[in-house]
Amino acid sequence: MFNLDALDLARIQFAFTVSFHIIFPAITIGLASFLAVLEGCWLKTSNQVYKDLYHFWSKLFAVNFGMGVVSGLVMAYEFGTNWARFSDFAGSITGPLLTYEVLTAFFLEAGFLGVMLFGWDRVGRRLHFFATIMVAIGTLISMFWILSSNSWMQTPQGIEIVDGRVAPVDWFKIVFNPSFPYRLMHMALAAFLSTAFFVGASAAWHLLRGNNTPQIRTMLSMAMWMILVATPVQIAVGDAHGLNTLEHQPAKIAAIEGHWDNTPGEPSPLVLFGLPDMQAETTRYSLEVPYLGSLILTHSLDKQIPALKSFAKEDRPNSTIIFWSFRVMAGLGMLMLLCAVAALVLRRNGALYRNRVFLWLALLMGPSGLIALLAGWFTTEIGRQPWVVYGLLRTTQAASNHGAVQMSVTLALFVVIYFSVFTVGIGYMMRLVRKGPNAADALHTVDATARRPLSAAD
Incomplete structure (x- = not known):
């Protein structure tokens, strides 16, 4: 299928099924x-x-x-x-x-x-x-x-590691591993925000059609309060998660930023937009803001963020994908904050339920929580590559010994069945x-x- 080998097809199949699943x-x-x-x-x-x-x-x-x-x-x-x-x-x-x-x-x-x-x-x-x-x-x-x-x-x-297999030694450390608290909070808030935007969009749709009942108004009001509270907290948790990732998975951060080189003695810039090229080892058409990369990711102006060229090629995540998936997530986060602030202003002015521009914004933002959620999971999972268990087991070592034909058939069946049933x-x-x-x-x-x-x- 499309000249993909069995490993690629197995990864696509799992990504497809888990992407459908995580929504629910x-x-x-x-x-x-x-x-x-x-x-x-x-x-x-x-x-x-x-x-x-x-x-x-x-x-x-x-x-x-x-x-x-x-x-x-x-x-x-x-x-x-x-x-x-x-x-x-x-x-x-x-x-x-x-x-x-x-x-x-x-x-x-x-x-x-x-x-x-x-x-x-x-x-x-x-x-x-x-x-x-x-x-x-x-x-x-x-x-x-x-x-x-x-x-x-x-x-x-x-x-x-005992005889080539993992053996538990300390279950407290296993359960409460270094990234767990940040990822747990990040996911919980993402779930609450996804639901709040779903509820808010449902209410906005009814209000735009003239169904201005107490139930509909309460739906919109409660959704906007949740968004107002959860969005700033989510941004703060995301920042803390980024610092944790920088400490434990620096290659992932370098790929997210599309950052290839560091100039000695200079803070790292923030690449706002660009097209990372893994073969040429550069980010084409990049738009950079000097110093901002170091300020956001290290909270200082004298530290540098890791550069992709400092990692062996076989240890680099695919920056081409996670560079953009991260920006989709972060960009939607900023739109969520805008929506929350707009709702607060309109609420104070008594126009929350009748401002059609805002209601259209709330309606269009309905799927934003789930899109941001998927983009975040793409970022963290693709950013972990080429490892399944980071630093211990590579993806190439983890797959079953199947052929490309078997994986192609099962992938095609999953696509047909999933779209039929879940649609x-x-x-x-x-x-x-x-x-x-x-x-x-x-x-x-x-x-x-x-x-x-x-x-x-x-």
Whole structure:
């Protein structure tokens, strides 16, 4: 397929499946916490608006949760089928960490999900609220273990190599490896922002169509408050994460910046735009800002950031890709901050729900959180290359012994099946959004048996 070898096809296949998958857990994490907040507000204020919104978003949560579970199962099999050598080398670490996720998060979610979705009139208010909180906590615990496993692959510690395999020595160091706290916070905030922009865009769409109900206004208001709080924190966490990456994965930073050479005694510039050329070892058409690279990445004007030419060619990540994926993420982050500030100004002026320019901005920014999330994962995963376990196992050493024909067939099947199944699921979620909370809640109040996730849209 396109003159790609089996290793390239295995990487593309995993990238394709994980890119589809990560969208759903991100929304699941954000919506679970959003639902807990909505139910808590309803219990405190008895305001029917919060209850209506809970019933509406719980249906989208259920559909999204199901697609996340299904898409995640595939990757567990891929570890064994496509990356058997990696599993053999590092399975003593990744296996237990993923098992802990199942034993804690998945069982917690599964145990309370039924009560949360179907127990509204069957259990007491406090018990139902407790179930919602447990589901929300379960999603966060799941993220904890997944990020711990992935972060260990980025910054491995607490292990020793015995007979060519990883052996755990200190599980505390393994779980709380150097990059884990930063990546955990970065992912959690990304999930909350992705969900907030999804909710905000849904509200903006209805307001632009004249559906100016208390439920819709509350959706937009709560989304914009979350964006206002989370975006500056995310920028600060991203900065701290960058410093951590500079310490532990300097080649990744050099590739992100498209920075090839350092002039002795001079601070490093920041390359705003350009076209990194891995063969020519230069960034063509670069637009640079003197001193700014050192200031942002080292917080000083006398330190230099690493240059790509200081690393062996076989140890360099592909700057051509992550140079731009990082800038997509960072650029969207700045637009998010602009959206948050604009919402605050309009709120103070009493025009948040009627300014059509802002509503169009909020609508267009709907997918921005997920796009930034994917761009960030592309940056961190491609930036780890050529390593699967950084500094210990190369990608070329991790793949199973499959042929290009086998990988081509399975990749083509994945593309067809994923687009067939998940396009339908996502399209169904969009139909729910178009109906809005009033229509969904009407079904809930009329028929006690119509609280299935698929009952909310024709």
